[in-house]
Amino acid sequence: MRPVDKGNAPKTYTDHGQARHDLAVRIGYYCSYCEMKIRNSIEVEHILPQNQGGAPLDWDNFLLSCKYCNTRKGDHNDNLDDYLWPDRDNTDLAYTYSEAEAIVPKSNLDAQLRDKAQESIDLMKLNLHSDQTTEADTRWRSRKEAWDLAQKSYTNWKAAPILAMANQIAKTSLNGHYSIWIEVFKNEPMVLTEIDKEYRKIGLFKQLDEQENRIIRAGARI
Ligand SMILES: [Zn+2]
Numbered sequence: 425m426r427p428v429d430k431g432n433a434p435k436t437y438t439d440h441g442q443a444r445h446d447l448a449v450r451i452g453y454y455c456s457y458c459e460m461k462i463r464n465s466i467e468v469e470h471i472l473p474q475n476q477g478g479a480p481l482d483w484d485n486f487l488l489s490c491k492y493c494n495t496r497k498g499d500h501n502d503n504l505d506d507y508l509w510p511d512r513d514n515t516d517l518a519y520t521y522s523e524a525e526a527i528v529p530k531s532n533l534d535a536q537l538r539d540k541a542q543e544s545i546d547l548m549k550l551n552l553h554s555d556q557t558t559e560a561d562t563r564w565r566s567r568k569e570a571w572d573l574a575q576k577s578y579t580n581w582k583a584a585p586i587l588a589m590a591n592q593i594a595k596t597s598l599n600g601h602y603s604i605w606i607e608v609f610k611n612e613p614m615v616l617t618e619i620d621k622e623y624r625k626i627g628l629f630k631q632l633d634e635q636e637n638r639i640i641r642a643g644a645r646i
Pocket residue numbers: 455456457458459460489490491492493494563
C-alpha cells in the first residue's frame with residue numbers, strides 16, 4: 425500500500441466530491457488502498473465513515489478510492505487505530521505482495537502491527553481472487569495485468585540494464601500498483617530510484633534519516 429502525503433488542505437469544501445481533483449493532483453489518480461489506476465469516476469472516500477463520527481468535509485479524512493475498495497469498506501470501521509492507513513503510516517513497510525497471495529502482512533511485524541495490517545486487508549478485502557468475488561470487482565484483473573507488465577519489464581531490464589530503460593520502466597509503473605513494481609524490482613536499485621522519483625511527484629511519502637533508514641511518520645505506528 426503506497427504511503428502518501430496529501431499535504432495541507434488546499435481549500436475548504438462544502439461537498440466532499442469537490443476535493444476529488446485536489447486529491448488527484450496531490451496523490452494521483454490511484455486507489456489509495458488497492459493501488460489500481462482509476463481514470464474515471466474515482467471516489468473521494470471518508471477514512472473514518474461519516475456515520476461512525478468521521479468529519480464529512482475534513483481534508484484529513486479524505487482519500488481516493490476505487491468503487492470496489494470503497495464499497496467493501498463501507499462504514500465498517502468505527503475507528504482508525506485498529507488499522508494502517510496510507511496517509512498516516514509507512515504502509516509500504518507493512519505488506520508483502522506476491523502473485524499467489526496478492527497482499528499479506530510482512531512476516532517481521534510485531535503481533536500488534538500485524539493485526540492492524542491484516543485488519544486493513546480485510547476491511548477492503550484487498551486479497552480477493554477472481555473466484556472469490558463478483559464480476560464487477562476487477563481489482564484482481566488489474567493486479568494480474570500489473571504483475572505481467574512488471575515481469576515483462578524486468579526481462580527487458582535484464583537485457584538492457586541502462587538508465588534509459590530504468591526511466592522507461594518507472595514511467596510504465598505509473599500504470600498503477602506501485603507495490604507490485606517495487607516487489608518485482610526490489611533487487612534493482614537503479615530502477616527503484618527512478619520509480620521513486622516518478623511517484624514522489626504524486627505524493628509518495630518516503631522520508632529517510634541520515635543513515636538512510638526510514639523515519640516513522642509523526643503519530644504513526646510504522
Ligand atoms: Zn481499490
